[in-house]
Amino acid sequence: MPRVLISDKLSQEAVAVFERRGLEVDFKPGLPADELLSIIGDYDGLAIRSATKVTAAVLEKAKDRLRVVGRAGIGVDNIDMEAATGAGIVVMNTPFGNSITTAEHAVAMMMACARQIPAADASTRAGKWEKSRFMGVELYGKVLGLVGVGNIGAIVADRAQGLKMKVAAYDPFLSEERAAALNVEKVDFDTLLAKADFITVHTPLTDQTRDLIDAGALAKCKDGVRIINCARGGIVNEADLAAAIDAGKVAGAAFDVFVEEPARENVLFDKPNVVCTPHLGAATEEAQENVALQVAEQMSDYLMTGAITNALNMPSISAEDAPRLKPYMKLACQLGSFAGQVTENGLKSVTMEFEGAVAKLNRKPLVQAALAELMKPFSDAVNMVNAPLFAKDRGIDVSETVHEREGDYNTLIRLTVETEDFTRSISGTLFGGGLPRIVSIKDISIEAELSEHMLYITNRDQPGLIGGLGTILGDAGINIGTFHLGRESTGGDAIALIATDAPVEGAVLEAIKALPQVIQAKPLKF
The missing domain is CATH 3.40.50.720 (NAD(P)-binding Rossmann-like Domain)
Structure with a gap:
């Protein structure tokens, strides 16, 4: 029988939900941090609100058994998401309950x-x-x-x-x-x-x-x-x-x-x-009852059947699909993140196209992964599960197109976003070993591997950009890891993707924007 610990003050109705679903529950609100560390390894699930701090130390103690952390509420600032993901622990929240x-x-x-x-x-x-x-x-x-x-x-x-x-x-x-x-x-x-x-x-x-x-x-x-x-x-x-x-x-x-x-x-x-007021936004009896019941139902579903709802760090993917989809998931996330970071106007539509091998796979998680990353710069509530609803509520049309034929690449994903001012596409593929690569931006061919700190530049294809850019970054002590270029035509529009060892920001970014060839310079983080 799966065992769940409730370490914060949740409605007693949540306890009843767990027990009704066949789980064993320990209700210990206000549990001290040292006691949580000592007992967390005995549980499959941890249900919390905002008081319990789910730190890397807690997750390290829990990783051999704990399968899910459920947050009754929207914020997960008290959970070390990176450590939870690394430990293979699902983190759920209840984004609409309050x-x-x-x-x-x-x-x-x-x-x-x-x-x-x-x-x-x-x-x-x-x-x-x-x-x-x-x-x-x-x-x-x-x-x-x-x-x-x-x-x-x-x-x-x-x-x-x-x-x-x-x-x-x-x-x-x-x-x-x-x-x-x-x-x-x-x-x-x-x-x-x-x-x-x-x-x-x-x-x-x-x-x-x-x-x-x-x-x-x-x-x-x-x-x-x-x-x-x-x-x-x-x-x-x-x-x-x-x-x-x-x-x-x-x-x-x-x-x-x-x-x-x-x-x-x-x-x-x-x-x-x-x-x-002292952060009372969600402090009503009705809201606390709603989120407590929701988190109990979600955790019970996962622990008893494997179903995942409102997970922040795991997609809804079957065990059979997971190994095949993993590299494509990373590619879809990169495409979505790139588009989200460079899109500043209202979105009207999002289209994903699949060509070649990827067209034969389960594409829904890929669409949701890209969509979640696309909208993440504007809402920390969005995740792979609720991304389609998030888009629907904002009137954003989401569609997908499948081309089973192979084009220039054995497999290809193209993400196109339409705003009120422009339509922009970005495409990617997998190279040997399943490594994601960007292969075009705005229909301009460019081959690039994305890293933690990137600088995206749109510019006029004129002499002096590389030298001016290198001088500014060099004077600032910022090392260039990789430098990728692409252009529409000689003397036309061009783009550059530069990987740097440190973020480009502040006065350094403004100096780059001031270069005569530069139209736009945007720091990106992956």
Whole structure:
């Protein structure tokens, strides 16, 4: 009988689900870290929330028996994903179980900020009755700037419209059709900043969204704007926001998340009309019940039948398909990751084409793998299991085409993305031993192996690029591992893929962008 440990406070209904499905359960919420280390090797499954830290040390102790870690909730910051994957341990979460609760909290925080409710409450309890001090603003007729229109953002938009607010939305993956269905105005980021009376963010914290709302962004906002963050600490630069409040540019803010948590002190805490809560976005009885039941069902399915749902580090692949698909999975992930990192506009469609040997295999995991990596820069909730639903919710059309004939290569996968501004394709194949290789980008032939740090350049085919690029990287002490070139025609458009031993960023990247031949320079990470 599989054995499961629940080490955080989960609903007793989760215990009942495990027992009903035939599993043995130990319910030990608040388990100290040293005790977890000493007993984890006795379990097949570990069910947690956010308190338990599933470290590399825990996973090392557990790897001989533990098969699955289930997180009741969306965030997996407390799980060492790399160590779990290396140990062959499946990590699951419940990405949609607390969406309504989190969205409602964002709306509540917006209303509290608009009417200065926490400060007015404290003043009244102190016997001051400062009625004239707390002059609020109505939400009626105001523009809500929605940054991120995933599951939670869509619910916030619906609730805001119920309050008769106008919603302007920015999301690189939001299609015109999806925007129309949600009755929101799709805008670019700068337009949102200029129009919004309130701005609320609902994106993950990624390299693209870190400090998304900083001093520069705040300067583009209306005077008197109010900022709400119930997503992730770090999306809004806290120091820049505090300065904007001091300057009178920002009239108020409401934060449920912070860069450092638990937030014992913060630059925002002493600012006027700033409402702060201790990461309560998912803290309702209903949400906790939902995610507890979901994680128990998912873990039971896996431990009893091998079925995998909402796994973050493992695809839904049968035991028979796994060995044959493994190198193709890596190739599909690389193609998706490449496209995701260079796509900055709203996606309209994604097409995958399969030629030769790969056309005869189980292609669904390959499509899902590429799709998940394509959208990962914009959402840490997306994975191989929920990627198709994630795309559907954003109005992105996903299709595949099969060519059983062989072309220039024995096997080939081509990924094509269509945005509102362009259509771009990237193709790859497998060389000897199943090694993935990129063989074309934007229909320009180029043969390249991807490594951890890459620099992607589109340029004019003119003399001086290689010398100028080499000089800049050399002066910065950045070594070039490999250098791959391709061009449309003599003197036309060209591309370069450069592997470097260190990331290219900051002033070095800006210097490369300033080279006269360069059209675009984009650092990539694999």
